[in-house]
Amino acid sequence: MLLEDQHPxxxxxxxxxxxAPNVGKSSLINVLLGTDLTVxxxxxxxxxxxxxxxxxxxxxxxxxxDTPGLHKSNxxxxxxxxxxxxxxxxxxDLNLLLIDISREIxxxxxxxxxxIDQELGPTWVVFTKSDKxxxxxNLPLKEVMTQAQxxxxxxxKFFLIxxxxxxxxxxxxxxxxxxxxxxxxxxxxxxxxxxxxxxxVTEYIREQAFELLKDEVPYEVAVVIDEYKEVKxxxxxxxxxSHISASILVNRPSQRAIVIGSSGSMIKEIGIRSRKxxxxxxxxxxxxxxxxxxxPKWFKNNFVxxxxxxxxxxxxxxxxxxx
Ligand SMILES: Nc1nc2c(ncn2[C@@H]2O[C@H](COP(=O)(O)OP(=O)(O)OP(=O)(O)O)[C@@H](O)[C@H]2O)c(=O)[nH]1
Ligand SMILES: [Mg+2]
Numbered sequence: 001m002l003l004e005d006q007h008p009x010x011x012x013x014x015x016x017x018x019x020a021p022n023v024g025k026s027s028l029i030n031v032l033l034g035t036d037l038t039v040x041x042x043x044x045x046x047x048x049x050x051x052x053x054x055x056x057x058x059x060x061x062x063x064x065x066d067t068p069g070l071h072k073s074n075x076x077x078x079x080x081x082x083x084x085x086x087x088x089x090x091x092x093d094l095n096l097l098l099i100d101i102s103r104e105i106x107x108x109x110x111x112x113x114x115x116i117d118q119e120l121g122p123t124w125v126v127f128t129k130s131d132k133x134x135x136x137x138n139l140p141l142k143e144v145m146t147q148a149q150x151x152x153x154x155x156x157k158f159f160l161i162x163x164x165x166x167x168x169x170x171x172x173x174x175x176x177x178x179x180x181x182x183x184x185x186x187x188x189x190x191x192x193x194x195x196x197x198x199x200x201v202t203e204y205i206r207e208q209a210f211e212l213l214k215d216e217v218p219y220e221v222a223v224v225i226d227e228y229k230e231v232k233x234x235x236x237x238x239x240x241x242s243h244i245s246a247s248i249l250v251n252r253p254s255q256r257a258i259v260i261g262s263s264g265s266m267i268k269e270i271g272i273r274s275r276k277x278x279x280x281x282x283x284x285x286x287x288x289x290x291x292x293x294x295x296p297k298w299f300k301n302n303f304v305x306x307x308x309x310x311x312x313x314x315x316x317x318x319x320x321x322x323x
Pocket of ligand 1: 019020021022023024025026027028039040041042043044045046047048067068069070128129130131132161162163164165
């Protein structure tokens with residue numbers, strides 16, 4: 001659709017969703033969207049890339065930018081995650097800083113200030129997980145905000161929400177839409193993200209690996225697509241089937257055995273669960289073939305990192321090339 005073909009009353013806003021790992025950023029986006037687009041698990045560092053998730057309410061387009069949780073680390077992989085989060089604020093009209101009220105609150109503000117390491121535009125604080133704290137409405141959040149504003153002058157106002165119970169979600173959505181300015185939509189043709197289906201396939205497989213695997217294994221797993229074909233349905237040529245081969249990369253041979261599981265039970269479960277979600281996305285049958293490959297220290301390998309959408313960060317380690 002051409003810009004001039006857009007409705008003259010269109011409004012738009014881009015909102016970056018920021019905060020520490022596991023505070024509920026992706027959950028909030030899914031709740032606002034009303035679908036399970038972006039991946040959520042109970043483990044920190046689930047989200048690894050910045051990307052757009054699009055919500056359209058009447059003539060207002062809200063582009064929510066999901067980001068990895070900001071945290072301190074000297075590891076190359078984590079530096080790249082943080083860079084994604086920092087870049088997620090580029091072009092945003094508004095930032096939401098999510099703070100988990102079931103954890104130490106003020107500490108999260110000071111860690112955020114340190115980790116974001118840049119000046120921010122207008123930012124609203126969203127206190128999450130109100131359902132986890134008894135009488136959360138009695139918390140002295142106004143006083144907390146005064147202290148937080150001394151650290152981060154960009155903070156404008158706050159909301160107290162629960163993604164699980166839906167508390168104050170309507171208020172937050174309404175306030176975001178009210179903040180939108182007249183202007184063209186970035187996704188006038190109904191796209192829900194700037195990432196393609198291949199990306200979400202890898203995310204849905206990794207989500208199940210995160211859910212089902214324990215200890216360090218989920219963090220040492222990456223998913224890459226080997227082949228992705230759409231073929232006409234055998235029974236009904238009007239429909240399409242997706243034929244997908246993907247590899248789950250692990251760091252060590254012992255992890256390969258864990259991801260495969262006894263008699264292949266683990267890889268089978270990851271496949272069954274992720275296939276269901278992929279079928280909802282594609283709207284047709286999916287044939288999913290999963291392999292597990294040992295790729296030692298893939299999280300330090302620039303080629304793999306680039307492939308999973310994590311290019312170098314500003315503070316990336318220097319690469320020494322042999323002459
Ligand atoms: N009780 C409760 N749990 C929540 C709430 N919001 C999110 N969670 C849970 O918190 C965990 C982390 O949620 P995510 O949405 O993945 O958090 P995130 O901030 O995107 O995490 P990263 O991607 O790792 O940075 C999941 O187990 C969610 O179900 C909430 O409002 N209340
Ligand atoms: Mg997330």
